[in-house]
Amino acid sequence: MTTININAVNKVFTTGGNDVIALKDINLEIASGEFICLLGPSGCGKSTLLNAIAGFSHPSSGQILAGGKLITEPGPDRGMVFQEYALFPWMSIERNIAFGLEIAGKSAPEIKERVDMLLNMLGLTEFRARYPKDLSGGMRQRVAIARVLALDSPIMLMDEPFGALDALTRRNLQDELLKIWKVFGTTIVFVTHSIEESIYLADRTIVMTYRPGTIKRDVAIDLPRPRDPSDPEFNRLKRMLGEMVMEEQQRHHNAETMAITAD
Amino acid sequence: MNLQTMKRALHGAIVPVAVLLIWQAMSTFGWINPQILPSPVAVLVKWYEYLIPMEAYTPDSGNYLLWMLSGELPHDAWASLSRVLGGFAIGAGLALPLGLLMGTNKTVYKLFDPLVQVLRPIPPIAYIPLAILWFGLGNPPAFFLISIGSFFPVLMNTIAGVRQVDGIYIRAARNLGASQMTMFRRVILPAATPYILAGARIGMGTAFIVVIVAEMIAVNSGLGFRILEAREYFWSDKIIAGMFTIGLFGLAIDIAMNALNNHLLQWHRGLEH
Numbered sequence: 001m002t003t004i005n006i007n008a009v010n011k012v013f014t015t016g017g018n019d020v021i022a023l024k025d026i027n028l029e030i031a032s033g034e035f036i037c038l039l040g041p042s043g044c045g046k047s048t049l050l051n052a053i054a055g056f057s058h059p060s061s062g063q064i065l066a067g068g069k070l071i072t073e074p075g076p077d078r079g080m081v082f083q084e085y086a087l088f089p090w091m092s093i094e095r096n097i098a099f100g101l102e103i104a105g106k107s108a109p110e111i112k113e114r115v116d117m118l119l120n121m122l123g124l125t126e127f128r129a130r131y132p133k134d135l136s137g138g139m140r141q142r143v144a145i146a147r148v149l150a151l152d153s154p155i156m157l158m159d160e161p162f163g164a165l166d167a168l169t170r171r172n173l174q175d176e177l178l179k180i181w182k183v184f185g186t187t188i189v190f191v192t193h194s195i196e197e198s199i200y201l202a203d204r205t206i207v208m209t210y211r212p213g214t215i216k217r218d219v220a221i222d223l224p225r226p227r228d229p230s231d232p233e234f235n236r237l238k239r240m241l242g243e244m245v246m247e248e249q250q251r252h253h254n255a256e257t258m259a260i261t262a263d
Numbered sequence: 264m265n266l267q268t269m270k271r272a273l274h275g276a277i278v279p280v281a282v283l284l285i286w287q288a289m290s291t292f293g294w295i296n297p298q299i300l301p302s303p304v305a306v307l308v309k310w311y312e313y314l315i316p317m318e319a320y321t322p323d324s325g326n327y328l329l330w331m332l333s334g335e336l337p338h339d340a341w342a343s344l345s346r347v348l349g350g351f352a353i354g355a356g357l358a359l360p361l362g363l364l365m366g367t368n369k370t371v372y373k374l375f376d377p378l379v380q381v382l383r384p385i386p387p388i389a390y391i392p393l394a395i396l397w398f399g400l401g402n403p404p405a406f407f408l409i410s411i412g413s414f415f416p417v418l419m420n421t422i423a424g425v426r427q428v429d430g431i432y433i434r435a436a437r438n439l440g441a442s443q444m445t446m447f448r449r450v451i452l453p454a455a456t457p458y459i460l461a462g463a464r465i466g467m468g469t470a471f472i473v474v475i476v477a478e479m480i481a482v483n484s485g486l487g488f489r490i491l492e493a494r495e496y497f498w499s500d501k502i503i504a505g506m507f508t509i510g511l512f513g514l515a516i517d518i519a520m521n522a523l524n525n526h527l528l529q530w531h532r533g534l535e536h
Contacts, residue, residue, distance in 0.1 A: 073437075082434075
């Protein structure tokens with residue numbers, strides 16, 4: 001499968017004549033088939049890093065390689081699941097999932113077979129002819145995941161995909177995602193600001209600092225799956241990661257307070 | 264019909280019925296000169312005469328349905344409708360590709376936008392003298408005026424529709440590997456459709472206003488011509504009958520456009536963003 005190499009990546013945004021260093025000297029190696037969570041408060045550059053891997057934006061310096069190839073633009077080898085679902089509202093559920101396959105020029109029977117398989121796998125078969133507006137948030141995110149799986153991407157990028165869902169739907173989709181990950185062996189980079197979510201899902205959680213975005217700690221989560229959030233070790237990790245994230249959240253808070261007082 | 268809808272229908276009928284009764288009373292009691300304002304009954308009678316065929320049916324009149332439609336009103340209505348449809352097709356047919364181009368391409372937008380902004384506020388009616396000078400009398404100036412009337416609403420909405428396409432759809436499609444052409448056909452165009460159809464509806468409404476004015480000035484057939492002609496003979500009953508026909512006709516066009524909208528935008532109905 002496919003590894004991701006992030007080498008000395010910096011990203012600087014210029015807003016209103018000020019330079020904001022979003023990412024500073026990021027070095028990260030993600031093994032093939034690994035499940036990585038990027039964790040941190042908003043403004044820590046975790047989504048910026050994910051967008052750079054997706055190819056939506058380019059690092060100011062440094063490079064990112066997927067499967068040894070330099071990333072220059074978005075592509076179906078790095079399927080993305082967005083927090084806002086980003087389903088095409090004018091296409092039925094079925095057509096949404098088939099869209100990437102149609103772009104790839106697959107034959108009609110091949111598309112049908114794969115779409116049927118994914119609809120079935122994600123429990124969407126009865127909704128196949130419906131439109132996204134008819135579906136709940138959890139169902140929409142299943143469709144978005146199916147749309148990426150249809151492409152057979154070796155890498156799946158997820159930008160706070162379950163952030164807008166209620167706790168029960170969220171746990172349900174987390175379990176589903178772990179199942180899918182096991183079946184497909186996909187490399188997953190998952191952005192979240194939920195500490196518990198990162199411990200529940202990831203092989204490794206990368207904690208990021210608030211501006212400039214750097215890697216604060218790279219924490220391996222060596223718990224057997226399925227993981228139990230009431231387990232003492234789970235809770236030890238939760239406390240440890242919680243302290244780290246809160247430190248950064250405090251820096252975020254201070255920076256905002258200063259910005260407001262300066263006005 | 265259940266009790267609720269019947270109640271609502273009755274409720275809605277109160278004011279129109281009251282107006283008709285007062286209007287009829289004004290004529291019946293001779294409070295107002297029927298030359299100025301004929302009674303509703305007189306208008307209805309005139310409308311019926313206007314609607315029915317002018318000659319009796321004979322076997323050599325041919326098709327019965329055609330004979331049924333051989334009255335003055337169906338003839339006028341068809342004349343106006345064909346102008347609206349023809350003019351709209353020309354106007355919207357030119358506006359759509361230009362709008363799509365201006366919406367997607369910044370260079371084209373910058374080139375054409377100044378001219379569009381200068382021409383857009385000119386009411387289509389103001390083109391009448393020029394239209395007659397260029398095209399003489401008859402259908403050509405009418406088509407010209409109607410196409411101008413429908414051109415700008417369709418153009419402006421198409422540009423706005425393309426420009427407002429949510430960036431998230433573009434990102435998702437790029438992520439799936441969509442080419443420029445696929446992006447345009449399968450993402451930008453459908454995402455802009457609600458705006459484009461809203462523009463078409465406004466354009467159709469404008470076309471309908473313009474056709475009546477154009478027929479009053481440049482053509483001698485159609486609903487607009489007929490009410491102006493009736494004025495020359497002091498047929499105020501026919502003027503009002505014609506006006507009601509125009510109103511019903513406009514309503515029918517709007518209902519048809521709305522039905523088309525709903526059919527094409529099933530995915531959009533009740534969409535929250």
